[in-house]
Amino acid sequence: DAGVTQSPTHLIKTRGQQVTLRCSPISGHKSVSWYQQVLGQGPQFIFQYYEKEERGRGNFPDRFSARQFPNYSSELNVNALLLGDSALYLCASSLVQGKETQYFGPGTRLLVL
Amino acid sequence: GDSVTQMEGPVTLSEEAFLTINCTYTATGYPSLFWYVQYPGEGLQLLLKATKADDKGSNKGFEATYRKETTSFHLEKGSVQVSDSAVYFCALSDAGGTSYGKLTFGQGTILTVHP
Numbered sequence: 001d002a003g004v005t006q007s008p009t010h011l012i013k014t015r016g017q018q019v020t021l022r023c024s025p026i027s028g029h030k031s032v033s034w035y036q037q038v039l040g041q042g043p044q045f046i047f048q049y050y051e052k053e054e055r056g057r058g059n060f061p062d063r064f065s066a067r068q069f070p071n072y073s074s075e076l077n078v079n080a081l082l083l084g085d086s087a088l089y090l091c092a093s094s095l096v097q098g099k100e101t102q103y104f105g106p107g108t109r110l111l112v113l
Numbered sequence: 114g115d116s117v118t119q120m121e122g123p124v125t126l127s128e129e130a131f132l133t134i135n136c137t138y139t140a141t142g143y144p145s146l147f148w149y150v151q152y153p154g155e156g157l158q159l160l161l162k163a164t165k166a167d168d169k170g171s172n173k174g175f176e177a178t179y180r181k182e183t184t185s186f187h188l189e190k191g192s193v194q195v196s197d198s199a200v201y202f203c204a205l206s207d208a209g210g211t212s213y214g215k216l217t218f219g220q221g222t223i224l225t226v227h228p
Contacts, residue, residue: 004156033215042117042202042218043157056215090156098214101147102206104157 002027004093004105012111013081021076021108025093031055032074033102034066037088049074050097078110086112115140119203119219126193126226134188134222136177136203144205146170146179146186147216151200160188160201193226200224 005024013019025032031050035043045058049068068074072093078085088109092102120135138144145164149157161170166181177188186203203219 031214035216040221042204042220043216045215045217048215058215088156092157092216094214098206100206100214101145101159101162102214102216103159104149106156 004091004103006089006091006105006108008108009106010109010111012113014113015081015083017081017112018077018079019081019110021078021089021091021110023074023076023091023093023105025072025074025091026103029093029095029103030072031094031097031100032068032072033092033094034074034076035090035092036060037090037107039087043090046076048097055097081112083112086110115144115205115207115217117203117205117217117219119201119222122221123223123225126224128195128226128228129192130226132188132190132193132197132224134201134203134224136186136188136219138184138186138203138205140184140205140207142207144207146177147204147206148175148177148186148188149202149204149218151202151221153199157202193224195226195228198224198226 033048034046037043047066048056052068063079088107091105094100116139147162148160161172163170163179169178
């Protein structure tokens with residue numbers, strides 16, 4: 001079975017632009033979470049979606065938004081990009097929400113110039 | 114809030130040496146604990162997990178025991194290989210009021226193994 005997939009793999013944007021990142025979970029997984037990993041640090045939680053509803057949100061500004069589709073894939077949107085948004089964005093999926101094991105995709109590396 | 118603290122890195126070892134990476138946590142409930150590994154340029158891979166006190170997670174020669182009394186989940190391996198060179202993250206999955214299971218990560222420990 002395929003693992004978690006993310007697209008694109010790399011992205012370069014300029015300040016003020018908007019970006020959309022995409023994630024497809026492992027088949028059968030209904031929960032998707034998004035994390036931001038700045039270089040040299042551990043991942044920080046952004047959002048969790050389960051059954052197409054937002055179930056959790058980390059300490060990120062309203063410029064960050066996400067949604068989950070009926071097929072359980074997900075998009076993360078970031079508006080008005082700042083230099084500090086440059087990071088590896090990781091998507092993780094799990095069967096359900098709660099303390100289930102989360103499996104990560106390869107990430108999308110975003111560079112904001 | 115929940116937090117995870119890992120030992121300061123980087124850690125540099127010779128092949129076949131013994132590895133310990135310390136991890137302690139703070140949580141309000143009864144979290145599940147995880148070790149993830151990240152190879153250069155890649156996402157995170159689950160290495161092992163433990164879901165309750167005194168559980169031992171193990172995989173590929175790595176082991177960690179969930180110690181509730183010391184709030185620790187130290188990673189160990191008896192004989193490391195060059196291929197173990199990577200960044201290791203300790204993480205917990207919350208069991209607080211929200212119970213939606215976000216992961217809280219430590220800062221990561223860089224491991225380099227020389228031949």
